[in-house]
Amino acid sequence: MTAVVEGTANANDTSQIPAPDGSVTVTVKIQRFNPEVDSEPHWESYDVPALPTDRVLNLLINIKGYVDGTLSFRRSCAHGICGSDAMQINGINRLACKVLVKDLLAGGGRRAGKTRQGKPTTITVAPIKGLPVMKDLYVDMEPFFEAFRAVKPFLITYGNEPTNERIQSPADRERFDDTTKCILCACCTTSCPVFWSDGSYFGPAAIVNAHRFIFDSRDEGAEERLDILNDAEGVWRCRTTFNCTDACPRGIQVTKAIQEVKRALLFKRV
Amino acid sequence: MPTTASPPAMAGTSRRSGTLYIGDPGMWSWVAHRITGVLTFFFLFVHVLDTALVRVSPSAYNAVIETYKTPLVALLEVGLVGAVLYHALNGIRVMLVDFWSKGPRYQRPMLWGLIGVWVLVMVPGAFFMLQRAATELFGGH
Numbered sequence: 001m002t003a004v005v006e007g008t009a010n011a012n013d014t015s016q017i018p019a020p021d022g023s024v025t026v027t028v029k030i031q032r033f034n035p036e037v038d039s040e041p042h043w044e045s046y047d048v049p050a051l052p053t054d055r056v057l058n059l060l061i062n063i064k065g066y067v068d069g070t071l072s073f074r075r076s077c078a079h080g081i082c083g084s085d086a087m088q089i090n091g092i093n094r095l096a097c098k099v100l101v102k103d104l105l106a107g108g109g110r111r112a113g114k115t116r117q118g119k120p121t122t123i124t125v126a127p128i129k130g131l132p133v134m135k136d137l138y139v140d141m142e143p144f145f146e147a148f149r150a151v152k153p154f155l156i157t158y159g160n161e162p163t164n165e166r167i168q169s170p171a172d173r174e175r176f177d178d179t180t181k182c183i184l185c186a187c188c189t190t191s192c193p194v195f196w197s198d199g200s201y202f203g204p205a206a207i208v209n210a211h212r213f214i215f216d217s218r219d220e221g222a223e224e225r226l227d228i229l230n231d232a233e234g235v236w237r238c239r240t241t242f243n244c245t246d247a248c249p250r251g252i253q254v255t256k257a258i259q260e261v262k263r264a265l266l267f268k269r270v
Numbered sequence: 271m272p273t274t275a276s277p278p279a280m281a282g283t284s285r286r287s288g289t290l291y292i293g294d295p296g297m298w299s300w301v302a303h304r305i306t307g308v309l310t311f312f313f314l315f316v317h318v319l320d321t322a323l324v325r326v327s328p329s330a331y332n333a334v335i336e337t338y339k340t341p342l343v344a345l346l347e348v349g350l351v352g353a354v355l356y357h358a359l360n361g362i363r364v365m366l367v368d369f370w371s372k373g374p375r376y377q378r379p380m381l382w383g384l385i386g387v388w389v390l391v392m393v394p395g396a397f398f399m400l401q402r403a404a405t406e407l408f409g410g411h
């Protein structure tokens with residue numbers, strides 16, 4: 001697929017990274033891209049000490065702190081809630097702050113690590129696919145947020161404001177509970193084969209956030225949003241490949257939500 | 271030659287990223303669905319052409335059909351049956367994912383199930399098809 005030239009094997013000096021008791025050495029292979037000097041991304045490898053309880057984010061922070069300060073990536077909360085550090089880790093979109101090293105070591109983790117007992121562990125880290133790479137692991141999220149804004153992800157009501165709160169039954173609240181959990185990390189949208197090949201597809205995250213309001217009994221904008229998603233670049237582009245569902249760090253049943261929107265369009269029923 | 275003088279000129283020019291994406295099994299079933307769909311399309315295309323030939327000249331039609339009686343075509347036929355069978359079974363799975371509210375939840379079990387059915391049908395199916403082809407080709411009558 002990608003004809004990226006392999007960096008000279010482990011030429012990076014990682015000896016400054018503190019190695020606590022119980023740490024093992026793992027190779028972190030990172031796709032690097034510096035827009036000031038590179039015309040193409042390339043791979044760099046770093047042999048770093050890692051505790052099984054470390055998150056991949058810790059390894060990246062160590063590399064940035066002790067080996068190469070120019071390594072660029074986003075992170076903020078480091079606790080899986082801000083949605084900043086989505087990246088492709090061992091070929092799957094994950095939040096770097098939610099993937100534990102122990103799940104990438106020999107035999108651990110579902111499809112996460114390709115290493116076997118006794119073999120050295122390599123963790124590959126690349127930017128999420130389908131968005132313009134600005135530097136290293138940092139991508140331009142603007143096209144992603146543009147699609148998010150396009151579905152009007154806010155409460156729309158007409159008529160008089162009620163004097164007290166808008167009442168909703170637990171059953172009605174349950175209807176869209178799953179899609180309220182989104183943290184806009186883009187793991188789903190950038191795992192979508194349709195989005196890779198055509199960046200103008202709204203993408204699963206935008207549909208998830210439209211779903212959150214379309215199926216909210218208090219909201220009156222369902223019609224407008226369904227209209228937007230009926231567009232050529234809307235829900236009908238989805239080929240139900242389930243990559244988005246698999247990638248979502250919040251466990252949202254993304255494809256299920258998309259299918260519900262499709263059926264709402266098809267049967268004119270919310 | 272790109273120069274290093276214009277700093278972030280290359281920023282955002284690359285969307286290429288990572289190695290092969292290890293998608294959900296659903297991604298690979300879709301890839302296979304498209305491949306088998308396209309293969310079936312090309313088969314039907316050729317099939318319409320050769321069948322249409324009978325209207326043009328029955329002897330030309332016979333001559334073309336005669337060229338199909340080779341071991342290679344016998345194998346291709348097994349491949350075609352396999353492709354159509356996969357496409358049909360997965361097509362049913364896709365429709366269930368589309369219209370059955372629990373479809374998305376059971377998409378993986380349904381995929382394993384259809385692969386199971388495919389193997390169960392294709393193993394004896396391929397055997398009997400090839401056996402028949404072998405008797406027709408080499409058995410003589």
Ligand code: HEM
Pocket residue numbers: 239240300303304306307308310311314354357358359360361362364365
């Ligand atoms: C025999 C001739 C057939 C041809 C040439 C054919 C071809 C194709 C092609 C090219 C696609 C596009 C796949 C994609 O979206 O990437 C497709 C999709 C589909 N086919 Fe077929 N197909 C045939 C028969 C069938 C049969 C017998 C079934 C079901 C029993 C079926 C069910 C489907 C379904 C449900 C889709 C949509 C899949 C999706 O959403 O990706 N097809 N077909």
Ligand code: SF4
Pocket residue numbers: 188191192193194195203204237238239240241242243244245254255258
């Ligand atoms: S299920 Fe649909 S939206 Fe999700 S990754 Fe697949 S094609 Fe994209």
Ligand code: SF4
Pocket residue numbers: 083181182183184185186187188189204205208247248249250251252254
């Ligand atoms: S649906 Fe999940 S994967 Fe997609 S942006 Fe929201 S939290 Fe991230």
Ligand code: FES
Pocket residue numbers: 074075076077078079080081082083084085086095096097098
């Ligand atoms: S840094 Fe906030 S989600 Fe990972």
